[in-house]
Structure formats: structure tokens, C-alpha cells
Amino acid sequence: MSGAEGGAFAALRGQLSGAAAEFADGPGALEGILLGIVDDVDRAVREPLEIFPVCHHSPASAVAMARRLREKQPKVVYLELCEDLAPLLTELRNCRLPVAVQAFATEVDGFSAEWAPLSVVAPITEASAEYQAIAYALDTPGVELVLVDRSADHVFQWEERETPAPDPDAAQAEEEAALHGDAIGVEIGDLRPRFGELEEHLLRHGRVRHWSEWWHQYVELPLGDSDYDTYRQVMLLIGSLFRRLAPGDPHRVRVDEDRERYMWTRMREHLAATGTDPADCLYVCGAFHAASRVEEFGIEGSDEFVISPPSASTWQYGLIPSSHAAIEAQFGLAAGSVSIAATEWAKNVKRTKVPQFQLDGQVGGSKRKKPAALPNPVPAIDTADQLTGFLQRPAVLDEVDQAELLGWSVEIVRAARRNGYLASTADAISVYETSILLAGMRDRAKPTPYDFQDAAVTCIEKDVVPGRRDVRRIVEIMMGGDRIGQVGYDALPPLARDVHDRLAPLNLKLQQRGVQRALLDIAGQPELERCSDVLWMLRYLMPHGAARPIMGQRSLGERPIQESWDLALGTHQRALIELGYEGVSLEQVLEQRLRRNAYHQRATAADVLEAVEDATLYLRSHRLAGELGTRALEVLATERTVDGAPDVLRRVRRLLSYYRTSQPALPAWIESFVKTGYAHYCTLLPTAFTDEDAGVDQVAAMLGFLFSMETLALSLGCDRTQLELAIAQSHPRDPAKVALLWAAQVQLGTLSRAELRTRCDDLLANPLVLPAYPRYLSGFVHALEPAPGLADFVVEAISNAFARLPDHLLLPWLPTLITTLRARGSQLVPVLTREAGRIFPGRLSTLDEWVPPWLAQPEPVTVRRSTSGHGTPLLAAHPAACDAVASLLGCADPWETTESAPAGAELLSRHPDTAMALEEVLAAL
Structure with a gap:
């Protein structure tokens, strides 16, 4: 100027x-x-429109704000906060601070899809100037609160975002900021040097560790007792200093200046529309923006700035719980600084006797007497120079508050002992003296909470942490702790209130943080089944730990009897609130999620079938299951790989079993799926046998689908010739896949068991093939999926391997066998165990005399002729049936039809027991 x-x-x-x-x-x-x-x-x-510069979560700013609001009593308060968040501020009455005002968008239009979901949060604490302004405006009749900062949509319009690479060092920060998630934080008064060398210089010469400690020592404490004019000019000075020394990042400078143009444009529009006198207004903004130099600055500024229209994204708004740790992590503050600021705010209020503003009906608010009536307003402020006197004023060395420091020292020892430290009265004395010593070394007479924290770590912790909390964290808790806010029932979105109402029969305090145990005796109280439905949907939709089943499970076709749950809905309140941005009920949100998963461009047939199963399991919706099943059919027809074949087989089997037992007829979509899947896997089978990328599990699953669904597929019009041609065209080289092919040929009937046994004997007799024999065995184990009838042969093959393979080949294969059985234990292990139990002797005493069935030689048996005469003529009359039985029993010799040997005599002589049984059955008929 x-x-x-x-x-x-x-x-x-x-x-x-x-x-x-x-x-x-x-x-x-x-x-x-x-x-x-x-x-x-x-x-x-x-500036005629009074500017009130603040710093976020500054007790000095909050005290100055409370004092100035009572003096000036403005009729309009302009606040630097996203303008579209204004309707939510009245809901603060139903909350316990700290909470965050949130804008959330899942349906993104106009932004990159990789940014979704979009989220903006503005945390509000009791020890903040913005809360004092909000409480004053909302509870004072005739006062209007106007938010003038850019909308949440413009936050992302002006954002230059790139997908960051994962940073393992940021895990701790992410955990602390869990209440805010990955939302962009906006706050009044981001006052911190953007020039790294300047901040380093201030920290080094101030003899402090981090920026929060520097601000507390050199700004908070001096301004805590200053008059309003001095406070205002000092904050403007700091804001201008940091602004002029900021690095010239073009994007950040442009965003800062556009925000200032935006806010002044909105204020001039409001003044022109309402005719309000600027002298009756107060503009609350960060000190960084108060020292603006844009042409739009002031009520007489330029009006050339054009505000761009919002995008077509659908925004939802609500309140989410916040915490001191979440605020510190999101805005780069030192751990414990917000808690210390809250303690300092309480001390300032008590010392200065300034009545604070608090919303009527605030949930969890401390009980205070209602503030006295507002005094007569002060017409104007003094614009005289207050900076010169403040800058020339020597530093005031406060005397040591012995009572306060002694109380801290005693309390930290008590807290340390509760956490497993061997602290004593001597440690309390050493902490007391060390705090004073550290403060003196840092040119201050009165120890700050940060000096006391360093002294406690030095004197108590040393180099051992016996519990899960270190001394630094214990001091933070002692100074106020990580206060966590809560959104009241009335401020929750409809979905969250509906969840609380539907879970009311459990008689639990669901708003309370921590884990609570819910016991559901559904058999005795059938009405609790509705609660069970809600809990299972919450388990599906919310993060792990919000609803965790301890006893009970949900599977297709089963009804619950008793369940036990661990619930932590109060701890995960933010996640429950954000579900309310997606719909008005859990069922609607779950249906949207299932549709989104099924119609995702990268969704596989197995993924869609999982959505079908979940729709049936959690929603019991045949309509949605049919729609998603049709989608699974479309995806399967376009797949060119078999990676998802095991999941497809497992899920189709479960769904078929469920529909066959619960419905009179199979749904049309699953019949079409089986028919299409049969042709699809027949087409891909020869390639999968030779493809190195297709594993044994995938090929076994394909064969399992083809053989287990064969009866249904043939009844729907499929041709078995497709499978026969696919098997005939398969020429694998991998030993495991070769074994799978042999098992498929046996199942198909083109290879007899005798021939399969001969091939395995030849492998064991060939020294060149012997090292690869364990891989053949692995293939046979996987073959139990498509051909469970070969379980006895697999037991035989494994027994022969253990008997004949040398140790240097057998031992390395054992881990592979164990891994295979463990991975698919629910299907394979019971089959093998049951078959082994049938074959091997049940007592140890009979083991020496036991001969494996595949080695036992059958004794010659005299064929007993049937006196009834029904057996032999009947077998001769139906040679096709006799041929089929002969093939299954391993008899490949042709029929002999002579006068001395009637038809079927060869079969009867080979299998006398079977012949006798058949004759007895026929005789009974």
C-alpha cells in the first residue's frame, strides 16, 4: 500500500x-x-469488514474469538469453511466433540474414476475459534452464519492428484488417521511455514523439537493474555510473513489465491443481496488468507473472478466421529499437541474468566452455567500500531507453577506404575527437577508440557518399555488423552438409525465405544433372527471387527439356531455413517455393492457367482440372484482362461445343492450356466492340458465340472461326444496332467483299471521315469476331484510309492503331498481317509498277515449252477447289460456261445459271487 x-x-x-x-x-x-x-x-x-485471523486448534484464537464475539456481537459471521457444509452445523448439538463435518461422493462424474470415493472432512474441536463462532451464531437470535469457502466439489476441481506409491513408513499415520480415512482435510487457519529452511531455523533457534512446540512456546503463551488488537495484528503479521516466504509452487499459489477470490466474491454477493452493513459483520479466516494481496480483497475489491459450476457428482453430507490423534495425523501436527491445546484452552478460560460459547443440548458437553447476557457491543476497534510495542516487549519469564508441576510428576509416576514401570517417589522428584533443568537449557523458566514429557521419558522409560504404552504416550493420555468424538443418534443418517433400531432387541449400548458381546438364542426367541440378518450384512459391508461372529455361521439352506457376536459399532461409527451415504437401508447398499462387483469390468465368472451366492445368502433375493446369474453366464462365455475354474466348480456345486433341496425346479439361469459351462470347458480342455500357465488345480476343476455336471448337461441337450473329442485331443506333457488325463479316460470308459494299473507298474519299473513318479501321484491325488471313484486306486498308488520309491525321491515329495491335501483337505482328505480305513486292517495284530487287495490272488471257485434256470438265460437275453457289467469288473474277453458253454459262462466263472447274487435276486423276483 x-x-x-x-x-x-x-x-x-x-x-x-x-x-x-x-x-x-x-x-x-x-x-x-x-x-x-x-x-x-x-x-x-x-478493511471496513472486520477480519478475524485465526490458527486452527489454537487456544489463544479461541479465547480471543469468545472475547471479541461478546464485545462486537456481529449480526453476520462469515466463516472460512466449505459453503455446502452449512446445513450440517446445526447437527453439532447432537454430537460430542471432536467430530468432523464430511462431504462424501461415491457416484463420481467429472473426475477420474480412480479418485472415487471422494471425501472431504473438516474437524471441529471445542478448543477452536471456529466452534466458538458457530456456537455463537447458532444460539444467538438474529445472527446469520454464512460459509464462504469453496465447496467440496471445487476442492477436487482444483486438486492435482496422482495415485501415490505405497509408503510402508506411513502405516502408523494411516492407523492414527483411521477416523478420517483417506479424506482431504480442510480446516480454518493452516498456519505453518511452507519454507522448509525457515521452519528449521525457527526450531533450531527456539530450541524445540517440532513446530507444535514452537507455536505453543512463542505464540500461544504470549498471545494468551494479550488484548484483541494486539492478537489481531500479531496473527496478521505471522500470516503475511509465512505467505511472503512461501516457495513459489505455482499450483499451490493459484489455489490459495483462488480460495481468497472465492471467499471475497461470496461475501460481496451476500452483502449486496441482504444490504447488511459491513460494520455488523465478522470475517473469520486463517491468518494466512487474512494477509491476502489479490485484487478481489475487501468489499471494494474487483468482481472479475468467475466461480466455475459444480460437477455432476452426487454429494452426500454428514458428521463422522473424529479424535485428537486423527487431527494430528491428517494435518501433520505433533502427537499430543491437540490434547495439550485442549488443556491449555481450559486453563485460559479459567484464568481469563472469558465465558465461552457452547451449543445448547451439546451431547457430552461439560455442565456449565448458562453465560450471562451479552453486554452492549463495542462500536469499533483500535487500528493503532500495537505491533511495535509487542515486538519490543522483553520476554516474560513465568515463574514455575510448583503445584502444577508437582502434580504432573506425581501423576506420571502413578500412571507409569499402572503400565508396568518400576517407578517410585525418587522418579517423581527426578522428573520434577529434570523438567526445570530442561526448561532452563531452552531459555524458559516455566517448563512446558513438552519439557515435562522429555523429562519423564528420560527419567522413567530409560530404554525398556514393559507394556504396550511408552512414557511419551502415557504423558499424552495424562495431559488429556486422545479424546474421541461421537455423533448422536439424531445426527446419524437414516441407514445408521435404522441399524440401531433393528438391533434394539439386543439391549446393547451400540453407541458406546469398545467391544460388546451379543448372545442370540434364535430357537427360543425367533424375533432375533432379524437381528441376525442385520449382523451378517454388517459383517459383509463394514470393516473387520465391527461385527464379528464368535459362534454360528451362515450357509445356504440352513437356518440359525444360536449365535454369538462381538460388536464394536461405536468404534467403527464412521464406517457405519458412510454406509448411509450409499443408500437408505442395508439391503439397498448390499444390493448396490453386489451389482457393482458383478458388473465390474474385471469381474470373472467366479466373482459373479460369489455375488449370486451372497445375494441368496444375505438378501434371500431370487430376483437379484437370477439377474446376477445371467451376468455370470455372460462372463463365463467370454473367458479365455481357466484360472477361476476351481471357484466356479465349488460355487456351482453349492448353488445346485441348495436349489435342488429348496426349490421344486432349478432356476433357468443355472441350467443355462451348466449347459454353457459344459461346452465352454470342453472347448478349452485340450489347450489347458498343454498350457504351462494352467495348473493342475485348474485342469482338475474343469474335469470335475464336466463329469459332475454331465448328467444335468446331457439332460439339457449337450452332446457327450464333445467331451470324448476333448479328451482324445488332449496330449499333455506334464506328468501330473498326464495322470489327470488317465483318470479322465478311466472315468470316461476308454481306459480300464487294469490298463491304468499296468501303466503305473511300468512307470515304477522304469529307472528313467522313476524321479518323476511323485508328480504322477500328485496328478492322481488331484484326480479325486473329477473321479472320486478312483479313491481306492489312489490309495493303492500311494502305498506302492511308499513301498517301492527310494527315500531320496520319496522324502522331497512328502511336503508337496501334505500341501496338496491341506489346500483341498475338505474334499480330498475325507475320501482318502475313508477308503484307506476300508482297505487297511483295523488292528495292529492283523497287520503282519494282511495282504493288500491289489496283490491278493483270487482262489479258484467252483461255479454253482442255478437250479431255477433263470440266471443264465436272462444274461444271454440281455448281452448289452452283461457287457457293461463285465467291463466294470475288468473282463474284456468276448462272449463264448457253444453248446457245451452257454452264453455268459465265461463271466460267471470269473465272478462266481456276483453271479450267485444275481441269480438269487432274479429268483426272488
Whole structure:
């Protein structure tokens, strides 16, 4: 401001100009910066619309705000906060602070799909200037609160976002910021140096560890007892200093200036529309933006800025719980700094006797007497120079508050002992003295909470942490702890309230944080089955731990009897609230999720079948299951790989079993799926046998689908010739797949068991093939999926391997066998165990005399002729049936039809027991 040289800050300009000439060897850039800072302060102070600069979560700002609101009593409060969040502020009455006002969008239109979901949060704490302004405006009749900052949609319009690479070092920060998730944080008064060298210089010369400690020591404490004019000018000075020394990042500078243009444009629009006198208004913004130099600054500024229209994205709004740790992690503050600020705020209120503002009906608010009536407003503020006196004032060395420091020392020892430390009275004395010593070394007489924290770590923790909390964390808890907010029932979205109402029969305090146990005796109280349905949907939709079943499970076709749950809905309140942004009921959100998963461009047939199963399991919706089943059919027809074959087989079997036992007829979609799947896998089978990327599991699953669904597929019009041709065209080289092919040929009837046994004997007799024999065995084990009838042969093959393979081949194969059985234990192990139990002797005493069935030689048996005469003529009359039985029994010799040997005699002589049984059955008929 070139015309302000003779103004209120003339003396300060002269002093700064002389200092610049002395320290910088003449006027130059330093003088321009220093004088520019004074110009910024002078410009903001002289603005007719009073600007109130603040810093986020600053107790000094909150006290100054409470004091100024009572003095000025503005009729309009302009607040730097996203303008579309205004309707939510009245819901703060139903919450316990800290909470965050949130804008959330899942349906993204106009932004990159990779950004979804979009989320913006603005945390609000009790020890903040913005909360004092909100409480004053909402509870004072005739006062209007106007939010003037860019909308949540514009936050992302002006964002230049790239997909970041995963940072393992950020895991701790992500855990602490869990209440806010990956939302973008907006807050009033982001006041921190953006020039790294400047912050490093301030920390080094201030003898502090981090920025929060520097701010507490050199800004909070001096301004805590200052008058409003001094506070205002000092905050403007700091904001201008950090602004002028910020690095020239073009994008960030443009965003900062556009925000300032946006806010001044909105304020001028409101003043013009309402005719409000600017003297009756108060503009609350961060000190960084208060020292603005844009042309739109002030009520007489330029009106050339054009606000872009919002995108077509659908935004939802609500309140979510916040915490001190979440605020610190999201905004880069030191751990415990927000808790210390809350403690400092309480001390300032008690010391200054300034009545604070608090919303009527605030949930969890401390019981305070209703503030006295507002005094008569002060017409104007003093614009005289207060900076010169403040900057020339010597530092005030506060005396040690012995009672406070002694209380801290005693309390930290007590808390340390509760956490497993061997602390004593001597440690309390050492912490007390060390705190004073550290404060003296850092040029301050009164120890700060940060000095006390360092002293406690030095004297108590040493190098051992016996429990899960270190001393630094214990001090943070002692100073106020990680206070976690809560959104009240009335402020919850409809879905969250519906969940609480539907779970009311459980008689639990679901708003309470922590884990609660719910016991559901559904057999005795059938009405609790509805609660069970809600809990299973919550388990599917919410993060792990929100609803965790301890006893009970949900499977197709089964009804629950008793269940036990661990519930932590209060701890995961944010996740429940964000479900309310997606729909008005759990069923609607779950249906949307299932549709989104099924229609995702990368969804496989197995993924869609999983959605079908979940729709049937959780929603009991045949309509949705049919729609998603049709989608699974479309996806399966377009797949060119067999990676998902095991999942497809497992899920189709479950669904078929469910429909066959619960419905009179199979749904049309699953019949079409089986028919299409049969032809699809027949087509891919020859390629899968030779493809190196297709594993044994996938090929076995394909064969399992073809053989287990064969009866249904043939009844629907499929041709078995497709399978026969696919098997005939398969020529695998991998030993495991070769074994699978042999098993398929046996199942198909083109290879007899005798021939299969001969091939395995030949492999064991060939020294060149012997090292690969365990891989053949692995194939036979996988073959139990498509051909469970070969279980006895698999037991035989494994027994022969253990008997004949040398140890140097057998032992390396055992881990592979164990891994295979463990991975598919629910299907394979019972089959093998049952077959082994049938074959091997049940007692140890009979083991020496036991002969394996495949080695036992059958004794010659005299065929007993049937006196009834029904057996032999009947077998001769139906040679096709006799041929089929002969093939199954391993008899490949042709029929002999002579006068001395009637038809079927060869078969009867080979299998006398079977012949006798058949004759007895026929005789009974």
C-alpha cells in the first residue's frame, strides 16, 4: 500500500527499514519483504469488514474469538469453511466433540474414476475459534452464519492428484488417521511455514523439537493474555510473513489465491443481496488468507473472478466421529499437541474468566452455567500500531507453577506404575527437577508440557518399555488423552438409525465405544433372527471387527439356531455413517455393492457367482440372484482362461445343492450356466492340458465340472461326444496332467483299471521315469476331484510309492503331498481317509498277515449252477447289460456261445459271487 507511509505503522516501517539496511548491508529484498509485511497488516486492519485471523486448534484464537464475539456481537459471521457444509452445523448439538463435518461422493462424474470415493472432512474441536463462532451464531437470535469457502466439489476441481506409491513408513499415520480415512482435510487457519529452511531455523533457534512446540512456546503463551488488537495484528503479521516466504509452487499459489477470490466474491454477493452493513459483520479466516494481496480483497475489491459450476457428482453430507490423534495425523501436527491445546484452552478460560460459547443440548458437553447476557457491543476497534510495542516487549519469564508441576510428576509416576514401570517417589522428584533443568537449557523458566514429557521419558522409560504404552504416550493420555468424538443418534443418517433400531432387541449400548458381546438364542426367541440378518450384512459391508461372529455361521439352506457376536459399532461409527451415504437401508447398499462387483469390468465368472451366492445368502433375493446369474453366464462365455475354474466348480456345486433341496425346479439361469459351462470347458480342455500357465488345480476343476455336471448337461441337450473329442485331443506333457488325463479316460470308459494299473507298474519299473513318479501321484491325488471313484486306486498308488520309491525321491515329495491335501483337505482328505480305513486292517495284530487287495490272488471257485434256470438265460437275453457289467469288473474277453458253454459262462466263472447274487435276486423276483 504505497499511500500508507504516513499511517499508523509509520514508526514500525522506519525501524524495519533501518534493521534491513544494517543486517543486509543496504536496502534490497529483505527490506521489501519486511515493509511488505507491514503493508499487509495495515491493509487488513483498515478493511471496513472486520477480519478475524485465526490458527486452527489454537487456544489463544479461541479465547480471543469468545472475547471479541461478546464485545462486537456481529449480526453476520462469515466463516472460512466449505459453503455446502452449512446445513450440517446445526447437527453439532447432537454430537460430542471432536467430530468432523464430511462431504462424501461415491457416484463420481467429472473426475477420474480412480479418485472415487471422494471425501472431504473438516474437524471441529471445542478448543477452536471456529466452534466458538458457530456456537455463537447458532444460539444467538438474529445472527446469520454464512460459509464462504469453496465447496467440496471445487476442492477436487482444483486438486492435482496422482495415485501415490505405497509408503510402508506411513502405516502408523494411516492407523492414527483411521477416523478420517483417506479424506482431504480442510480446516480454518493452516498456519505453518511452507519454507522448509525457515521452519528449521525457527526450531533450531527456539530450541524445540517440532513446530507444535514452537507455536505453543512463542505464540500461544504470549498471545494468551494479550488484548484483541494486539492478537489481531500479531496473527496478521505471522500470516503475511509465512505467505511472503512461501516457495513459489505455482499450483499451490493459484489455489490459495483462488480460495481468497472465492471467499471475497461470496461475501460481496451476500452483502449486496441482504444490504447488511459491513460494520455488523465478522470475517473469520486463517491468518494466512487474512494477509491476502489479490485484487478481489475487501468489499471494494474487483468482481472479475468467475466461480466455475459444480460437477455432476452426487454429494452426500454428514458428521463422522473424529479424535485428537486423527487431527494430528491428517494435518501433520505433533502427537499430543491437540490434547495439550485442549488443556491449555481450559486453563485460559479459567484464568481469563472469558465465558465461552457452547451449543445448547451439546451431547457430552461439560455442565456449565448458562453465560450471562451479552453486554452492549463495542462500536469499533483500535487500528493503532500495537505491533511495535509487542515486538519490543522483553520476554516474560513465568515463574514455575510448583503445584502444577508437582502434580504432573506425581501423576506420571502413578500412571507409569499402572503400565508396568518400576517407578517410585525418587522418579517423581527426578522428573520434577529434570523438567526445570530442561526448561532452563531452552531459555524458559516455566517448563512446558513438552519439557515435562522429555523429562519423564528420560527419567522413567530409560530404554525398556514393559507394556504396550511408552512414557511419551502415557504423558499424552495424562495431559488429556486422545479424546474421541461421537455423533448422536439424531445426527446419524437414516441407514445408521435404522441399524440401531433393528438391533434394539439386543439391549446393547451400540453407541458406546469398545467391544460388546451379543448372545442370540434364535430357537427360543425367533424375533432375533432379524437381528441376525442385520449382523451378517454388517459383517459383509463394514470393516473387520465391527461385527464379528464368535459362534454360528451362515450357509445356504440352513437356518440359525444360536449365535454369538462381538460388536464394536461405536468404534467403527464412521464406517457405519458412510454406509448411509450409499443408500437408505442395508439391503439397498448390499444390493448396490453386489451389482457393482458383478458388473465390474474385471469381474470373472467366479466373482459373479460369489455375488449370486451372497445375494441368496444375505438378501434371500431370487430376483437379484437370477439377474446376477445371467451376468455370470455372460462372463463365463467370454473367458479365455481357466484360472477361476476351481471357484466356479465349488460355487456351482453349492448353488445346485441348495436349489435342488429348496426349490421344486432349478432356476433357468443355472441350467443355462451348466449347459454353457459344459461346452465352454470342453472347448478349452485340450489347450489347458498343454498350457504351462494352467495348473493342475485348474485342469482338475474343469474335469470335475464336466463329469459332475454331465448328467444335468446331457439332460439339457449337450452332446457327450464333445467331451470324448476333448479328451482324445488332449496330449499333455506334464506328468501330473498326464495322470489327470488317465483318470479322465478311466472315468470316461476308454481306459480300464487294469490298463491304468499296468501303466503305473511300468512307470515304477522304469529307472528313467522313476524321479518323476511323485508328480504322477500328485496328478492322481488331484484326480479325486473329477473321479472320486478312483479313491481306492489312489490309495493303492500311494502305498506302492511308499513301498517301492527310494527315500531320496520319496522324502522331497512328502511336503508337496501334505500341501496338496491341506489346500483341498475338505474334499480330498475325507475320501482318502475313508477308503484307506476300508482297505487297511483295523488292528495292529492283523497287520503282519494282511495282504493288500491289489496283490491278493483270487482262489479258484467252483461255479454253482442255478437250479431255477433263470440266471443264465436272462444274461444271454440281455448281452448289452452283461457287457457293461463285465467291463466294470475288468473282463474284456468276448462272449463264448457253444453248446457245451452257454452264453455268459465265461463271466460267471470269473465272478462266481456276483453271479450267485444275481441269480438269487432274479429268483426272488
